[in-house]
Amino acid sequence: MNIAFFGVGNMGGPMAANLIQAGHTVRVFDLLPALVEAAVASGATAAASPREAVTGAEVVISMLPSAAAAQGLYLGDGAADAGILDAIDPAALIVDCSTIDAATSRALAARADELGRVLIDAPVSGGVGGARAGTLTFICGGPAEAVERARPLLETMGRNVFHAGDSGAGQTAKICNNMLLGILMAGTAEALQLGVDNGLDPAVLSAIMAESSGSNWALKVYNPWPGVMPEAPASHDYQGGFGVALMNKDLRLAQEAALRSCSTTPLGALAKSLYGFHAAAGGEGYDFSSIQRFYARGHEP
Ligand code: NAD
Incomplete structure (x- = not known):
């Protein structure tokens, strides 16, 4: 064609x-x-x-x-x-x-x-x-x-x-998914940082959680800790992938939809706030898994 x-x-x-x-x-x-x-x-x-x-x-x-x-x-x-x-x-x-x-x-x-x-x-x-x-x-x-x-x-x-x-239903389903993705990526980064701060190897912790009840796509396919997955943007200085600016756009779209439908989305609102802060602190040009840096407070990664 x-x-x-x-x-x-x-x-x-x-x-x-x-x-x-x-x-x-x-x-x-x-x-x-x-x-x-x-x-x-x-x-x-x-x-x-x-x-x-x-x-x-x-x-x-x-x-x-x-x-x-x-x-x-x-x-x-x-x-x-x-x-x-x-x-x-x-x-x-x-x-x-x-x-x-x-x-x-x-x-x-x-x-x-x-x-x-x-x-x-x-x-x-x-x-x-x-x-x-x-x-x-x-x-x-x-x-x-x-x-x-x-x-x-x-x-x-x-x-x-x-x-x-x-018409438009594809977009509504997509922003529901991406609100969940933003929450899952932030939660995954938070858990990895907690483990590393308490002496765990991020690769070992990732392998454990991937087979446990905390398993999710961000952890298993798009791991935010550098070096855990060679193909993931985290292992390439968070280049390429899905930009923080695009994640912020999707979290904004989700909150606008929630306002219109009077839906209760406290985790979506918090994720929007986290990614907004991360963008303002210099994360704007990186892949969204760089939210890991928000938790690092000067430690690795
Ligand atoms: P990108 O910024 O890499 O690419 C967008 C391209 O569109 C740019 O090259 C830009 O120059 C071009 N562009 C802008 N205005 C144009 C115009 N008027 N005519 C022609 N080209 C124009 O973004 P991306 O990561 O490829 O994302 C594109 C869309 O896909 C976004 O809506 C994003 O939310 C969505 N999306 C991205 C991912 C991801 O992982 N990157 C995943 C799912 C969905």
Whole structure:
């Protein structure tokens, strides 16, 4: 298929590479030329503009950092920039994989519908490792038939495709998951620091907890202590992965949703506060597992 792909960062880069690997023709657009060059090196072609990228595309995929970026891409910012929605073939399927608020996803889908296009939200879980391995979980919102149309392509990049409900439901499920992830990562870092401060080896403690009742994804797949897992961002000075800024965005989205629904989310609120403090103290540019440093108080790591 001819695919237009927007946003080839930590996640979008390997996702686009997997589509190319599967034999699709992928035309990419990103604001950072170095990332476009990297995508071209893995077999993509570069588009000179967003509208050029969608010309002739049968599927449009976006993997952007924020609601403002998704809104800007699809709807533009006013008279000077009309966005890409009306330039997309009405027969094409539009899949926004960015994690953004459900209301913006619903607004994008509604505008697409007015213009005779179909847009689904399909945020992902699984991290950069899952994007590279093609084992992501896609959490979709939108009409069931559109999700079924997208399924074969999504299965090229992932292992699980869930239909959470109507437009925006994918985003709601995703922020519930990421609120839990933020809590679990902070809790895992806290437990590891307690063990190390009391003389334990973090690798031994991790192996024990991984087989005990405290086991969780952050501990087993994405361990925050440097050196415990050679592949994890913690073992690479917390570079790459899922940025603290993106975790803060998701924890903010979760708290905004909780305010709207009057839900009680004290641990989500505390996690938001912890990551906010960590970002302000210099953690902003690192992977979210660097929350470990928040607990270190000058000790390792
Ligand atoms: P990233 O910052 O590495 O990549 C985003 C890319 O989008 C950047 O290269 C940026 O230049 C580009 N971009 C921004 N505006 C654009 C525009 N208008 N047109 C084209 N490109 C544009 O972020 P990421 O880690 O790849 O995350 C992307 C999305 O995936 C976020 O919404 C994030 O919350 C979500 N997510 C990330 C992870 C993870 O582990 N990194 C996991 C699950 C979900």
